[in-house]
Amino acid sequence: MELQDYLKNVVQDIDLMIIRYFGHPYGPLQEASAHLLSAGGKRLRPAVCLLSADAVKEGSSFDVAPAALALELIHTFTLIHDDIMDHDAERRGVPTVHTLWDESTAILAGDVLYARAFEFLCRTPAPDNARVRAVTLLADTCNDICEGQYLDMSYEVRDDVTEVEYLDMVRKKTGALYAASAAIGAIMAGGKPMQVDALFQFGMSAGIAFQIQDDLIDLMAPSSVSGKDRASDIRQGKQTLVSIKAREAGIDLTPYRKTLSDPEMDALIARLETAGVIAEVREAAENILEHGRSVLTILPGSDERRLLFELGEYFVTRGS
Amino acid sequence: MELQDYLKNVVQDIDLMIIRYFGHPYGPLQEASAHLLSAGGKRLRPAVCLLSADAVKEGSSFDVAPAALALELIHTFTLIHDDIMDHDAERRGVPTVHTLWDESTAILAGDVLYARAFEFLCRTPAPDNARVRAVTLLADTCNDICEGQYLDMSYEVRDDVTEVEYLDMVRKKTGALYAASAAIGAIMAGGKPMQVDALFQFGMSAGIAFQIQDDLIDLMAPSSVSGKDRASDIRQGKQTLVSIKAREAGIDLTPYRKTLSDPEMDALIARLETAGVIAEVREAAENILEHGRSVLTILPGSDERRLLFELGEYFVTRGS
Numbered sequence: 354m355e356l357q358d359y360l361k362n363v364v365q366d367i368d369l370m371i372i373r374y375f376g377h378p379y380g381p382l383q384e385a386s387a388h389l390l391s392a393g394g395k396r397l398r399p400a401v402c403l404l405s406a407d408a409v410k411e412g413s414s415f416d417v418a419p420a421a422l423a424l425e426l427i428h429t430f431t432l433i434h435d436d437i438m439d440h441d442a443e444r445r446g447v448p449t450v451h452t453l454w455d456e457s458t459a460i461l462a463g464d465v466l467y468a469r470a471f472e473f474l475c476r477t478p479a480p481d482n483a484r485v486r487a488v489t490l491l492a493d494t495c496n497d498i499c500e501g502q503y504l505d506m507s508y509e510v511r512d513d514v515t516e517v518e519y520l521d522m523v524r525k526k527t528g529a530l531y532a533a534s535a536a537i538g539a540i541m542a543g544g545k546p547m548q549v550d551a552l553f554q555f556g557m558s559a560g561i562a563f564q565i566q567d568d569l570i571d572l573m574a575p576s577s578v579s580g581k582d583r584a585s586d587i588r589q590g591k592q593t594l595v596s597i598k599a600r601e602a603g604i605d606l607t608p609y610r611k612t613l614s615d616p617e618m619d620a621l622i623a624r625l626e627t628a629g630v631i632a633e634v635r636e637a638a639e640n641i642l643e644h645g646r647s648v649l650t651i652l653p654g655s656d657e658r659r660l661l662f663e664l665g666e667y668f669v670t671r672g673s
Numbered sequence: 674m675e676l677q678d679y680l681k682n683v684v685q686d687i688d689l690m691i692i693r694y695f696g697h698p699y700g701p702l703q704e705a706s707a708h709l710l711s712a713g714g715k716r717l718r719p720a721v722c723l724l725s726a727d728a729v730k731e732g733s734s735f736d737v738a739p740a741a742l743a744l745e746l747i748h749t750f751t752l753i754h755d756d757i758m759d760h761d762a763e764r765r766g767v768p769t770v771h772t773l774w775d776e777s778t779a780i781l782a783g784d785v786l787y788a789r790a791f792e793f794l795c796r797t798p799a800p801d802n803a804r805v806r807a808v809t810l811l812a813d814t815c816n817d818i819c820e821g822q823y824l825d826m827s828y829e830v831r832d833d834v835t836e837v838e839y840l841d842m843v844r845k846k847t848g849a850l851y852a853a854s855a856a857i858g859a860i861m862a863g864g865k866p867m868q869v870d871a872l873f874q875f876g877m878s879a880g881i882a883f884q885i886q887d888d889l890i891d892l893m894a895p896s897s898v899s900g901k902d903r904a905s906d907i908r909q910g911k912q913t914l915v916s917i918k919a920r921e922a923g924i925d926l927t928p929y930r931k932t933l934s935d936p937e938m939d940a941l942i943a944r945l946e947t948a949g950v951i952a953e954v955r956e957a958a959e960n961i962l963e964h965g966r967s968v969l970t971i972l973p974g975s976d977e978r979r980l981l982f983e984l985g986e987y988f989v990t991r992g993s
Contacts (some may be wrong), residue, residue, distance in 0.1 A: 382823040434784065438777040457758040457826060460780060461819045464754065464787070468815035471791055481801035488808050489795040495788035499781045503702040506777060555938040 354656060356663040363400040363421075368393075370422050385462035387455045390429045392445040398424040398534040400664065401559070401625075405538030405552045408657035409545070417541040420477040420487060424534045426470035427491065431498055433463040438506065466497070481539040487537045494533040501526025505591075512600075512607070514592040515549075523564045524557065531560030551648045555661065558645025563668040565638040568617035569631070570672035573622065584609075584618055594634045595625070602628040638669045676983040683720040683741075688713075690742050692979045705774045705782035706755060706789075710749045712765040714965025718744040718854040720984065721879070725858030725872045726979035729865070730887070737861040740797040740807060744854045746790035747811065751818055753783040758826065783982035787815070799861040807857045814853040821846025825911075832914040832920075844877065870913075871968045875981065878965025883988040885958040888913040889951070893942065903928075904938055914954045917947070922948040958989045 375387040399421035406417040423618060435441075436449040436461050443449060451459035462630045504522040508514045535556030539549040571596055586593055590610050599606055611626050625631050642665050652658050695707040719741035726737040755761075756769040757779050763769060771779035794807050823843040828834045855876030859869040891906045892915055906913055910930050919926055929941060945951050962985050972978050 380820070380823075381827075382820060434780050437780065458823070460754050460757065461823050464783075465816055465819045467784070467787055468812045471808055471812040472816075475805050475812065481805050485795055485801050485804050485808075488791055490807075492788045492791040492795065496785055496792075499785045499788070500700070500702060503700075503778070503781050507701075519805070 354660070356381055356660055356667060360397075360400055360664075364394075364396050366418060366423060367396045367399045367425060370418065371425075374422075374586070377591070382461055384459065385450050385458050386465040388447070388450055388453065388462070389433055389444060390426070391464070392447045393424070394429075394445060396425055397563075397664075398428055398530060401531055401534040401556055401661075402538035403555070404657050404661050404664065405535040405544075405556070406542035408552070408655055408661060409539045409548045410542040415477065415479045415541060415543070417477055417479070419473040419533075420479075420537050420541050423470040423473040423477075423491070424537065426466045426473065427495065427498075428530060428545075430463040430466035431502070433459055433466070435502060438502070438546070452561055474537075477541050479543075482495065483527065483540050483543070486540050486667060490533050490536060490540070494529045497525040497529040501529070508592040509590060513590065514597060516594065516597050519592060519594060519597055520561065523561050527564040527567075528557045528560035531563065532557035535559075548652060550581070551651050554648045555645040555665070558641050559665045559668050562638040562642040562645075562665070565594050565634060565641070566669050566671065568595055569634060569638075573631075574672045578666050584613060584621075587621075588612060594637060595630060598630045598633050599628070600623060602630050604628060604630070635669075642666075642669050674980070676964060676980055676987060677980065679724070680715070680717075680984075681979055684716050686733060686738060687716045687719045687742060687745060690738065691745075692743075694722055700772070702778065702781055702785065705770050705778050708767070708773065708782070709726060710746070710772055710786070712767045714745070714749075714765060716745055717883075717984075718748055718850060721851055721854040721876055721981075722858035724981050724984065725855040725864075725876070726862035726976050728872070728972050728975060728981060729859045729868045730862040735797065735799045735861060735863070737797055737858055739793040740799075740857050740861050741854075743790040743793040743797075743811070744850065744857065746793065747815065747818075748850060750783040750786035751788065751822070753779055755822060758822070776843040786890055794857075798863050799863075803860050803863070806860050810853050810856060810860070814849045817845040817849040820944070821849070828912040829910060831912065832910070834917060834935070836914065836917050839914060839917055840881065843881050847884040847887075848877045848880035849888045852877035855879075868972060871971050874968045875965040875985070878961050879985045879988050882958040882962040882965070882985070885914050885954060885961070886989050886991065889954060889958075890914055892945075893951075894992045904933060904941075907941075908932060915950060917940060917951050918950045919945060919948070922950050924948055924950070955989075962986075962989050 359514055371416050375390055378384040378387050402421040402424050403417060432444060433450050436444055437451045441449055442530055450462050454462070470491065471488060474491060475484055477484060477487070501522055505526055508518070508522065532553045533556070534550035536549050539552045544552070568586060570583055575583060587596070587609050588611060589608055596606050604624060613621065646662055646665055649658060649661060691710055695710055697911060698704040698707050722741040722744050723737060752764060753770050756764055757771045757776055761769055762772050767781070770782050774782070790811065794811060795804055797804060821842050821844070825846055828838070828842065852873045853876070855872035856869050859872045864872070888906060890902055895903060907916070907926055907929050908931060917924050924944060933941065942951070966982055966985055969978060969981060
């Protein structure tokens with residue numbers, strides 16, 4: 354099967370579950386909880402979860418779809434809360450929850466999805482010990498995600514963030530949930546501890562690489578691809594691998610903290626390319642991904658292993 | 674053992690766990706998460722959890738203390754998020770988290786405790802199936818608490834809330850977590866399904882009665898007892914059983930939506946007492962509690978069952 358077909362199937366399956374369980378909200382709060390969830394999305398964390406389960410299962414296995422949905426619920430809850438903190442008015446082409454309702458409702462809407470994620474983990478028809486391990490890992494992951502978001506916000510008022518600090522933040526903010534997605538898929542499907550560990554490491558690496566590519570997309574891609582204003586990271590003074598490596602190359606991005614015209618933007622990109630910054634950032638993402646893919650070789654050869662490899666490749670090439 | 678001695682022991686045990694697990698925060702976010710948790714509190718939900726476990730256990734049993742802590746963590750997370758929504762500046766004699774840090778940190782601090790509650794449930798040394806049932810129940814409870822807080826806020830702009838609507842809100846906002854505290858204690862200790870159900874119903878009734886008494890304390894007690902401004906509910910136009918029964922008795926509380934002098938307050942209370950409103954509210958709380966205590970009779974007679982009875986009594990008499 355082609356990766357794009359697999360991903361399309363996942364989107365269909367997850368969207369159907371979302372319609373079934375969240376499509377008939379019984380009041381304004383449940384409606385607010387369902388709003389962003391129902392606004393589409395690539396459902397990449399569920400895809401990682403389902404592929405990981407299929408990559409380790411032997412013979413008949415358990416249906417891990419409820420666990421895959423749980424990971425999308427956690428992702429969505431963090432987006433709803435992050436949008437409040439970042440004062441973002443739009444996401445996935447629709448107004449954010451706190452814009453359409455209010456901040457109090459958005460806090461509660463996120464809290465509802467948070468709860469329902471743990472509910473769906475427990476609904477997964479897997480052995481009890483697998484479900485307890487999955488809940489423990491997801492709880493630990495949520496703690497990491499909060500830490501990551503906190504670090505990301507605290508970096509905005511600094512201009513001396515190091516690469517190590519940046520990678521620590523990205524590991525928590527984005528890597529942890531991809532790592533948990535892969536590991537929870539494997540745990541629920543009855544994977545052996547070594548397989549669960551390998552998939553956790555793969556998810557972590559792929560997630561970090563995904564975020565670095567996201568930063569590149571923000572800089573390079575037109576708004577129509579990124580879904581955001583072009584170079585919003587640079588305008589807001591966000592610390593990314595691009596800004597860190599630019600600083601190391603002697604390029605001061607501070608004067609660019611304003612709305613840039615397209616020609617100004619093109620000149621900046623040309624300057625970063627000439628200094629080798631873009632190539633270095635790309636290489637960093639590829640190296641991190643490569644580490645994750647190398648540990649995957651302990652899994653038996655299968656279509657699903659190949660698709661995980663290709664999914665990693667997609668993470669660092671999308672939008673370019 | 675006397676109830677007050679039992680409650681003192683619980684406070685000591687829970688406070689020690691809080692020092693152990695939250696007393697050495699490794700960064701500002703963890704510090705913000707620990708702030709309200711470390712500011713004291715009566716630890717009544719852990720007490721209900723521990724008493725319920727002891728009331729059903731046979732012979733040697735599991736240590737349910739981590740689960741008891743989990744319930745306090747959920748309670749504290751909801752307080753941190755509620756304080757943001759209600760713009761409250763003080764709680765338990767200390768500044769609220771969003772006042773001392775900021776709203777973003779307070780949202781994340783609540784989210785961290787939310788995650789750690791599920792972590793501590795899974796850390797409880799009980800059989801896996803008990804832990805899965807406890808996680809499922811707690812997730813469902815968190816959904817209820819969010820609904821309850823949403824209803825409470827939405828009632829503030831209405832003056833036609835019925836007793837049925839009020840009780841539905843209180844059931845979700847306060848009753849559900851007491852019900853879960855009792856049921857989770859019983860589940861973790863290996864209680865039989867009938868015992869778990871009875872303790873759930875007792876916790877629910879006791880929690881609703883607790884909230885009704887809380888509303889009475891707000892009206893009747895001096896600030897030194899309630900820890901809040903006297904009659905803040907009436908000033909804010911909150912819908913409580915007092916305001917609903919006052920309306921039924923033909924007393925319009927709208928003119929009292931302002932800061933009242935002590936003589937004005939005393940006159941209002943005298944008016945409500947003469948009309949029988951206070952007595953009706955007290956009777957409602959006692960009837961609800963009595964229903965909960967009647968189902969407890971299916972438990973074997975024990976010191977713990979007696980203490981649960983007395984704890985219920987304390988819920989509807991405290992502060993008066």
